Amino acid sequence: MLIFEQSKAGRRAQAQAPAQHPEIDAIPEGFRRRNAAVMPEVSELQVVRHYTRLSQKNFSIDTNFYPLGSCTMKYNPRACNTLALLPGFTGRHPHSPAAHGQGLMSCLHELQEMLAEVTGMSAVTLSPMAGAQGEFAGVAMIRAYHDARGDTERTEILVPDAAHGTNPATAVMCGYKVREIATGPDGDVDMAALREAVGPQTAGIMLTNPSTVGVFDRRIQEMAQVVHDAGGLLYYDGANLNAILDKVRPGAMGFDVIHMNLHKTFSTPHGGGGPGAGAVGVSERLKPFMPLPVVGCENGRYRWLDEDDFPQSIGRLSAFGGNIGVLLRAYVYARMLGKEGMSRVANYATLNANYLMTRLRAAGFQVAYPDRRASHEFIVSLKRESKEIGANVMDFAKRLLDYGYHAPTTYFPLLVPEALLIEPTETETKEELDGFVDAMCKIRDEAKADLDFVKGAPYKLPVRRLDDVRAAKELNLKWEPAEAS
Amino acid sequence: MSTIPEDLKYTESHEWVRLEDDGTVTVGITDFAQESLGDLVFVDAPEAGGSFDKGDACAVVESVKAASDVYAPISGEVVAANDRLADEPELINTDPYGEGWLMRMQPGSASELDELLDADAYQQVVAESD
Numbered sequence: 378m379l380i381f382e383q384s385k386a387g388r389r390a391q392a393q394a395p396a397q398h399p400e401i402d403a404i405p406e407g408f409r410r411r412n413a414a415v416m417p418e419v420s421e422l423q424v425v426r427h428y429t430r431l432s433q434k435n436f437s438i439d440t441n442f443y444p445l446g447s448c449t450m451k452y453n454p455r456a457c458n459t460l461a462l463l464p465g466f467t468g469r470h471p472h473s474p475a476a477h478g479q480g481l482m483s484c485l486h487e488l489q490e491m492l493a494e495v496t497g498m499s500a501v502t503l504s505p506m507a508g509a510q511g512e513f514a515g516v517a518m519i520r521a522y523h524d525a526r527g528d529t530e531r532t533e534i535l536v537p538d539a540a541h542g543t544n545p546a547t548a549v550m551c552g553y554k555v556r557e558i559a560t561g562p563d564g565d566v567d568m569a570a571l572r573e574a575v576g577p578q579t580a581g582i583m584l585t586n587p588s589t590v591g592v593f594d595r596r597i598q599e600m601a602q603v604v605h606d607a608g609g610l611l612y613y614d615g616a617n618l619n620a621i622l623d624k625v626r627p628g629a630m631g632f633d634v635i636h637m638n639l640h641k642t643f644s645t646p647h648g649g650g651g652p653g654a655g656a657v658g659v660s661e662r663l664k665p666f667m668p669l670p671v672v673g674c675e676n677g678r679y680r681w682l683d684e685d686d687f688p689q690s691i692g693r694l695s696a697f698g699g700n701i702g703v704l705l706r707a708y709v710y711a712r713m714l715g716k717e718g719m720s721r722v723a724n725y726a727t728l729n730a731n732y733l734m735t736r737l738r739a740a741g742f743q744v745a746y747p748d749r750r751a752s753h754e755f756i757v758s759l760k761r762e763s764k765e766i767g768a769n770v771m772d773f774a775k776r777l778l779d780y781g782y783h784a785p786t787t788y789f790p791l792l793v794p795e796a797l798l799i800e801p802t803e804t805e806t807k808e809e810l811d812g813f814v815d816a817m818c819k820i821r822d823e824a825k826a827d828l829d830f831v832k833g834a835p836y837k838l839p840v841r842r843l844d845d846v847r848a849a850k851e852l853n854l855k856w857e858p859a860e861a862s
Numbered sequence: 863m864s865t866i867p868e869d870l871k872y873t874e875s876h877e878w879v880r881l882e883d884d885g886t887v888t889v890g891i892t893d894f895a896q897e898s899l900g901d902l903v904f905v906d907a908p909e910a911g912g913s914f915d916k917g918d919a920c921a922v923v924e925s926v927k928a929a930s931d932v933y934a935p936i937s938g939e940v941v942a943a944n945d946r947l948a949d950e951p952e953l954i955n956t957d958p959y960g961e962g963w964l965m966r967m968q969p970g971s972a973s974e975l976d977e978l979l980d981a982d983a984y985q986q987v988v989a990e991s992d
Contacts, residue, residue, distance in 0.1 A: 791928055794991075846901040
């Protein structure tokens with residue numbers, strides 16, 4: 378039941394009501410709405426119960442193992458939240474002068490420095506408001522770089538098919554044509570295809586390493602050489618940074634620009650449409666084009682660097698300094714870990730992925746790249762189960778929910794048939810991983826014994842299997858009150 | 863087991879081509895392609911009047927699992943497009959070789975038709991990717 382449907386005219390949550398009503402006469406006639414907004418009229422207790430119930434219906438990292446590949450659903454330590462909510466941070470007005478915000482600005486400056494250090498980039502800007510904006514900023518800087526050199530004939534961005542799914546969209550958004558590069562049978566980019574595709578029209582290449590097939594591309598430096606020789610730049614999608622923290626740096630691999638999904642690797646809240654943060658790191662040659670503002674430090678005093686400092690900047694992506702509350706969580710997380718902690722994150726993210734892969738393989742499941750060591754994630758292909766038993770990836774995914782496991786990423790990446798992309802992250806125990814393997818084996822047994830039973834899953838959730846075709850075709854996103862009779 | 867009619871020509875990227883009596887060709891995606899994609903929810907069909915080179919992305923088919931490009935099997939001009947797909951993308955699932963056709967093209971060159979795969983050769987392609 379929607380909260381709107383619980384509404385009774387005149388019901389109020391008195392404790393939450395504003396003490397004073399603003400004077401609407403001050404708003405010019407033309408700007409006032411003609412009809413009153415439809416708001417649910419409910420009591421405070423109704424609100425509490427409604428949202429508590431909703432949260433209980435949800436699968437979340439706080440309640441369940443969530444091995445959603447490519448999304449890095451790891452535990453965000455509570456301390457990050459607690460410290461980011463200190464009143465000195467939350468009470469600060471964005472217009473208050475830098476002299477009154479030196480503490481906050483020192484945190485942001487340190488975060489810039491730490492992220493630059495761990496990625497091997499020359500500088501980092503924190504202002505993009507989400508990963509997607511970070512990507513946009515990155516490609517916009519590539520364009521600005523070429524334009525500034527009068528090199529305006531570059532129309533293409535190369536994107537390997539094992540790159541992150543958002544990359545082609547970003548390239549198109551920035552006005553480029555996308556050319557896809559195939560992945561070789563070993564999971565690395567097909568170098569022959571890359572050599573054939575690069576040319577004077579190449580503005581750059583976008584990829585992530587480790588890639589979405591869960592392996593580290595061993596020829597990355599050769600790729601960087603090929604693209605740089607053709608005058609293109611390298612864009613690193615930070616989607617899969619978790620497994621390489623303190624192990625290898627994108628800057629050292631030859632990348633010119635990187636965006637970081639702080640919610641994946643640095644413990645800021647995931648999704649929900651809430652505020653994000655997409656910090657962007659740049660090599661020396663892209664530094665002049667960074668989006669603003671950036672926090673600078675001169676003689677121990679912090680200040681916002683602006684267009685006077687970076688006249689070639691691509692501009693501003695946020696009204697102020699980015700989503701500060703989110704950035705602070707990343708700052709606390711990075712400080713709590715330190716260099717050694719980051720190394721440990723990478724060790725355990727990789728160990729857990731390889732342990733889970735090895736166990737699933739021993740249990741008879743097919744791994745997409747059996748000769749390769751997994752990085753942070755790996756792919757199981759259920760092609761055989763689908764063919765021989767009739768249970769496909771979606772059936773396994775739905776039945777896993779009954780066993781209390783969020784499904785791994787399904788049918789992605791597209792280049793592996795019946796793909797389950799599994800990313801356990803570093804924050805899970807061995808017992809949890811073992812439980813997941815047991816569940817996968819049980820589901821396979823269930824499907825052999827009674828396929829229809831597995832096809833009908835899930836059974837234990839608030840809703841059964843949804844009609845996703847109808848959901849996609851008949852969008853129903855807006856509640857409207859029943860016609861008054 | 864997907865259907866592969868004997869009288870059609872095919873591409874390795876799972877399009878089918880039928881030579882019509884008036885010299886035009888009808889293009890669609892194969893039964894194997896629709897089966898692999900699953901239930902289609904959206905088709906971005908080409909518009910009549912447009913023209914493509916062989917191998918150009920000419921349409922997008924989107925299912926609940928994935929969005930895929932459809933590639934022009936030959937070069938030529940689009941003389942008609944299947945407008946029904948906008949409202950009924952499921953036609954490709956229910957009748958891929960009939961009512962689920964995608965577009966009709968006026969071939970730019972006859973030789974390109976000869977380069978297409980016959981049913982046996984396409985059967986091989988399907989067997990290998992299966």
